[in-house]
Amino acid sequence: AQSVSQHNHHVILSEAASLELGCNYSYGGTVNLFWYVQYPGQHLQLLLKYFSGDPLVKGIKGFEAEFIKSKFSFNLRKPSVQWSDTAEYFCAVNLISNFGNEKLTFGTGTRLTIIP
């Protein structure tokens, strides 16, 4: 079955530490990949997306992600985190349903806590 996996459920880091959050998907066709963030009490919002071209994409607030097709992965990275990065992070993949329609599918999310 098509799915999106995030293996880190809760990550705790100190400020200035480097971050990498894992995301894997299972789907053999062309995919469009996204990372969304949900700050406490706020809407989900887009961090970055990949749909073609350079597999290393840069997003807002210093985040980047690398698409590795052979590993079905789209990991999120940030070289130096800040306390304000405390949030929940969701990987999402635009899959194609059995009826040929776009179906935006999310992973289970990773809660990131940054300790000042």
Place this chain on the structure above:
Amino acid sequence: DVKVTQSSRYLVKRTGEKVFLECVQDMDHENMFWYRQDPGLGLRLIYFSYDVKMKEKGDIPEGYSVSREKKERFSLILESASTNQTSMYLCASSEAANTNEAFFGQGTRLTVV
């Protein structure tokens, strides 16, 4: 700015009631989605719609139905609410091309007692 508005921020309903959750978007988006968000389970797709009167089941459609009579409005219906439907419900919309990001509403926290 794209706006996705959900009619209620908080709702409390009784078991067995019929519940309507409304969502309106103002950007003429073709696609609209309903998710529920539960701790440790992320966002799970209930139903989505790719055009007026067109809908497709998501991953957890049981106990829910939807209606899209107008392009800007997408309603989620709980036919007979149960306590296991207590959750945060999120509506989203996007343009048809699948490279486009989805925009989310603020969510409706539904409690079924």
